[in-house]
Amino acid sequence: QSVLTQPPSVSAAPGQKVTISCSGSSSNIGNNYVSWYQQFPGTAPKLLIYENNKRPSGIPDRFSGSKSGSSATLAITGLQTGDEADYYCGTWDSSLSAWVFGGGTTLTVL
Amino acid sequence: EVQLEESGGGLVQPGGSLRLSCVAFGFTSGDYWMSWVRQAPGKGLEWVAKIKQDGIEKYHVDSVKGRFTISRDNAKNSLYLQMSSLRAEDTAVYFCARDLTSFTSLTGMDVWGQGTTVTVSS
Numbered sequence: 001q002s003v004l005t006q007p008p009s010v011s012a013a014p015g016q017k018v019t020i021s022c023s024g025s026s027s028n029i030g031n032n033y034v035s036w037y038q039q040f041p042g043t044a045p046k047l048l049i050y051e052n053n054k055r056p057s058g059i060p061d062r063f064s065g066s067k068s069g070s071s072a073t074l075a076i077t078g079l080q081t082g083d084e085a086d087y088y089c090g091t092w093d094s095s096l097s098a099w100v101f102g103g104g105t106t107l108t109v110l
Numbered sequence: 111e112v113q114l115e116e117s118g119g120g121l122v123q124p125g126g127s128l129r130l131s132c133v134a135f136g137f138t139s140g141d142y143w144m145s146w147v148r149q150a151p152g153k154g155l156e157w158v159a160k161i162k163q164d165g166i167e168k169y170h171v172d173s174v175k176g177r178f179t180i181s182r183d184n185a186k187n188s189l190y191l192q193m194s195s196l197r198a199e200d201t202a203v204y205f206c207a208r209d210l211t212s213f214t215s216l217t218g219m220d221v222w223g224q225g226t227t228v229t230v231s232s
Contacts, residue, residue: 002154032215032216033212033215033216033217033218035210035217035218035219037155037219039155043224044205044222044223044224044225045147045155045205045207045219045222046222047218047219047220047222049218050210050217050218050220051210051212051217051218056220086154088154088155090155090157090218090219092215092216096172097169098157098169098171098172099145099157099160099169099216100157101147101154101155101156101157102154103154104154104155
């Protein structure tokens with residue numbers, strides 16, 4: 001049972017927009033920065049978003065992050081088949097003194 | 111090129127020990143917090159441990175406290191994870207990662223190694 005809750009799967013058609021939610025509490029998302037990661041099978045995770053809504057260099061602006069209260073959202077626009085991957089949110093939990101990840105969301109581009 | 115390279119994984123019997131290493135290339139690891147993250151077969155990411163630049167402040171996930179210890183040698187640009195009393199549920203790919211910070215807040219992990227596989231089985 002993850003501290004951060006993500007939907008197990010989401011799907012959308014190529015070219016469309018999809019959002020992935022990440023729900024937490026005041027001890028984690030509510031008072032700390034959220035980051036998002038993309039992972040393809042058999043490879044290391046890749047940072048997509050940090051500090052809630054910042055993109056590392058090289059990440060296209062099709063990927064965006066937002067945070068409201070104790071929830072965060074990753075939005076992907078102009079979906080491509082190459083976006084099919086697992087996506088994870090992560091943040092620091094001040095009560096646990098631990099970094100926590102969401103359970104992960106598998107994106108299918110139909 | 112900025113990269114991390116893990117080593118030290120392998121097959122170990124339950125109750126055994128293993129030491130993972132992670133070497134940084136292209137940057138000074140001593141300037142950053144560093145982390146270990148693992149992923150069991152078919153499962154999601156699980157953070158294992160973090161260590162501050164000074165090597166003194168460190169955190170571990172509850173499931174490994176008392177069994178695993180994170181450490182670093184900044185002179186060698188290296189990060190370590192000493193694992194003991196290993197259990198079957200510790201079987202996973204172990205990644206090292208570089209932490210980003212904003213003032214005193216941890217904000218994400220931007221550089222990841224390719225991972226090293228630990229299998230705990232008799």
